[in-house]
Amino acid sequence: MARRLIAVQEEQRLRLSRELHDDLGQMLASLTLELHNARSIYGELDGRLARAAVLVDQLSTKVHDAAWNLRPADLDRLGLRASVEDLATMLCAQLGIPCDVDLEALSSPLPGEIGLTLYRIAQEALTNIGKHARPSRVSVTAHIHDHRMRLAIEDDGHGFDNHVEPGPGHLGLAGMKERLALVGGELTVETAKGKGTAVYADVPLTG
Structure with missing residues (x-):
């Protein structure tokens, strides 16, 4: 039972890791691109957009780290x-x-x-x-x-x-x-x- 429980936990870790990396990670990457595009259009808001872009980059790093800790891709690859x-x-x-x-x-x-x-x-x-x-x-x-x-x-x-x-x-x-x-x-x-x-x-x- 304990062995099966660990196996189920690892399966869940793998699924969550992929979802974080593939789904949320792609959304954050798209958001970063949109922020960079907006900075080139709305010059007067450039300072705030720049700070928002920094926050998104930090969030992307945390999502990547969370996905890696759940189940690093290197372990399988x-x-x-x-x-x-x-x-x-x-x-x-x-x-x-x-x-x-x-x-x-x-x-x-x-x-x-x-x-x-x-x-x-x-x-x-x-x-x-x-x-x-x-x-x-x-x-x-x-x-x-x-x-x-x-x-x-x-x-x-x-x-x-x-x-x-x-x-x-x-x-x-x-x-x-x-x-x-x-x-x-x-x-x-x-x-x-x-x-x-x-x-x-x-x-x-x-x-």
């Missing part, structure tokens, strides 16, 4: 490796910090359920880093050993006390564990206050 690399590089660019990425192990195709699970783990872990960690460096790596895939997301940020109940900002850890359990995987979190955090997702590739 380019694969897991490119999608996780994009997650990591985008976060590090936003934070202005170095990012060590080694995801060669994700180049080979994985069963859809495992690939999607690893993507969601990376997404949640990197989102937590962006919200809470304040790191100076982030590392995202993947390796295969003894027929098991290990995805590691590490940072040298604030960390947290892993021996107490997680606060609201870390509730995603429970969802990560549940997702991995459905594909026979395990989640390990190593952290301490002021010592950074390492999130390890281990998934069997056989059986």
Whole structure:
């Protein structure tokens, strides 16, 4: 039942992502074009039209980001490796910090359920880093050993006390564990206050 629920959620994410990108995105693009045309006709309103155009551009960016977060096109078009690399590089660019990425192990195709699970783990872990960690460096790596895939997301940020109940900002850890359990995987979190955090997702590739 839990597996079917996640599958339905992903189907809904895909549908909403396409609707945001294709329908709303096209409407905003048309509106931007109309605003630019209006600026060339109504010179006295140019200042207000320019501000309106800026707001539409900002809204277009937010719609694109929302669609990407729901279901990035790269996940279906380019694969897991490119999608996780994009997650990591985008976060590090936003934070202005170095990012060590080694995801060669994700180049080979994985069963859809495992690939999607690893993507969601990376997404949640990197989102937590962006919200809470304040790191100076982030590392995202993947390796295969003894027929098991290990995805590691590490940072040298604030960390947290892993021996107490997680606060609201870390509730995603429970969802990560549940997702991995459905594909026979395990989640390990190593952290301490002021010592950074390492999130390890281990998934069997056989059986």
